[in-house]
Amino acid sequence: MVNAPYACWIPLQAEQEIEHFNPDFQSDSEKQTSYKNFGKYFPAQRLLTVVGTNYKTYDVGVASRMNRLFSVGGEFGLNYNRSDGLVKQTYAQVPGAPRTFVNKCHGGFDSLVTARESFEIATRFFFGNIRARLRMVHAKITRGKDWFGKSEFFFGVSIKPRRVDFDLFHQSAEAENCYGPFSQADLKDDAAFSWAGDGRLIWEGYLDTSSILKDDSISPKDMVLRLDFYVGERDVYGVGFSDNVIFRKQYYVRALLERPVRLFRHTDERFARSGYVPDSESPMDVVDGGWEFEVKGTGFFGRFRVELDDVPEQGEPTPIKGGAS
Numbered sequence: 001m002v003n004a005p006y007a008c009w010i011p012l013q014a015e016q017e018i019e020h021f022n023p024d025f026q027s028d029s030e031k032q033t034s035y036k037n038f039g040k041y042f043p044a045q046r047l048l049t050v051v052g053t054n055y056k057t058y059d060v061g062v063a064s065r066m067n068r069l070f071s072v073g074g075e076f077g078l079n080y081n082r083s084d085g086l087v088k089q090t091y092a093q094v095p096g097a098p099r100t101f102v103n104k105c106h107g108g109f110d111s112l113v114t115a116r117e118s119f120e121i122a123t124r125f126f127f128g129n130i131r132a133r134l135r136m137v138h139a140k141i142t143r144g145k146d147w148f149g150k151s152e153f154f155f156g157v158s159i160k161p162r163r164v165d166f167d168l169f170h171q172s173a174e175a176e177n178c179y180g181p182f183s184q185a186d187l188k189d190d191a192a193f194s195w196a197g198d199g200r201l202i203w204e205g206y207l208d209t210s211s212i213l214k215d216d217s218i219s220p221k222d223m224v225l226r227l228d229f230y231v232g233e234r235d236v237y238g239v240g241f242s243d244n245v246i247f248r249k250q251y252y253v254r255a256l257l258e259r260p261v262r263l264f265r266h267t268d269e270r271f272a273r274s275g276y277v278p279d280s281e282s283p284m285d286v287v288d289g290g291w292e293f294e295v296k297g298t299g300f301f302g303r304f305r306v307e308l309d310d311v312p313e314q315g316e317p318t319p320i321k322g323g324a325s
Contacts, residue, residue, distance in 0.1 A: 038094050038097075039095065039096050044094060044096035044097040045097070045098065047094055047097040048100075048121070049092060049098070049100075050102055050112065050118050051092040051100065051101050051102065052083075052085075052087070052102055052104050052105060052106055052112035053084060053170070054084065054103045054105045054175065055083045055085040055105060055176075056105075057085070057105045057108070058084065058106050058108070059108075060085060079236065080176050081176060083106075084104070084105050084106040084112055085105040085107075086106040086107070089176075089177055098125065098204045098205070098206075099204070100169045101169055101170050102167075102170060103170045103172070103175045104117065104118070116166055117167065117170075120164070120166055120168070121205070124168070124207055125205075125206045128206035128207050128311060129208055129210055129310065129311050129312075130208070130209055130223075131308070131317050132203075132204070132205050132225075132306065132308055132309075133201060133290075133306070133307040133308075133309075134159075134201075134203040134204075134304060134306060135199050135200055135202060135304065135305045135307065136155075136187070136200040136303075137302075137305050138186065139155070139186060139300070139302040141187070141247075141299065142299055142300065143298070143299040144244060144246050145233075146233075150235060150236040151233055151234070151236075152182065152183060152234050152236060153185075153187065153233055153234075153246065154179065154230075154231070154233075155178055155179045155180060155230070155231050156171030156172060156173075156177070156179065156230045156231075156232075157169070157202060157227055157228060157229050157230065158170045158227075159203055159227055159228075160226045161223075161224070161226075162224040168205050168225075169203045171230070173232050178230065178232070179202070202304075206311065209223055220258075222254055222255060222256050223257060224252055224253065226250055226252055226253075227251045227253055228250045229247065229248065229250070229251070229295055229300075229302075230245070231245075231247040231248070231300045232244065232245055232246060233245075246299040247297055247299045247300035249295065250267075251266065251267060251295060252265070252268070252269065252271070253265060253293075260322060261308065261320050262283070263291040263293075263306060263322065264282045264283055265281070265284055266282060284306070286322040287322075290305045290306050290307035290319075290322065291305065291306045291322050292304065292305045307319070
């Protein structure tokens with residue numbers, strides 16, 4: 001059923017709504033109302049899409065089976081569910097809009113709608129003063145590839161701010177929302193979930209540093225995010241090991257907020273100790289457009305770029321320039 005306000009500006013019948021969320025919708029007479037054209041009528045950057053991923057706790061068996069049977073192109077059929085129990089992850093996103101993953105189901109007591117994560121992420125989106133982006137510059141997988149079966153790789157990262165118990169962005173094998181599957185070791189082939197825009201944008205989120213900057217008792221004035229990287233391998237045929245962990249490691253990205261802003265990459269929390277002196281590998285490289293750092297270990301090497309923008313109360317975000325560390 002279409003409510004009156006909706007019907008006034010989009011002349012659709014109820015049975016037509018679902019079809020307009022089909023990425024392959026091609027009707028010449030009505031294609032202007034496809035969700036893919038949303039950005040033509042409203043700035044996509046002003047829309048936040050919070051995508052649920054925990055279909056297992058939705059506990060509606062029919063919906064779960066239907067999500068497997070009617071998979072979206074590129075989801076590899078019955079191999080994956082990739083939904084919040086009811087809505088496919090692909091259909092919960094709008095091209096070009098900031099998107100985050102929350103590992104909650106579609107409805108219920110602890111769901112996408114009622115979860116603290118959704119509230120915290122939305123609060124930062126509406127009132128935050130910093131826009132942060134994480135991009136993959138290049139990557140290389142150096143182990144894996146079963147000799148038997150068919151291997152595919154997945155890359156994901158979960159992002160958590162300091163002193164809280166929630167993720168601003170969650171990716172994991174259990175959530176079935178990592179980027180992939182990839183067949184090439186440099187992760188440059190087409191993925192089931194396309195990169196969110198140019199430059200292999202992994203995450204785009206908003207942060208609020210106003211309370212830190214205003215509180216004179218906080219020294220040094222810094223902001224810390226924990227990045228939990230994951231690279232996994234799966235054997236589609238089930239001949240070899242189907243759940244290999246190629247790489248898993250946590251890093252701490254710390255920004256000293258005094259201008260010019262300086263960024264550091266840490267492998268533990270020693271930076272919080274009094275008198276801590278960063279080692280030679282800690283300062284990130286200042287590059288045009290942001291700061292870059294390396295992630296490396298057994299089986300994987302990657303280089304990533306952090307971009308920060310000031311978000312004024314009015315007007316467009318402006319890039320924050322990096323300073324030498």
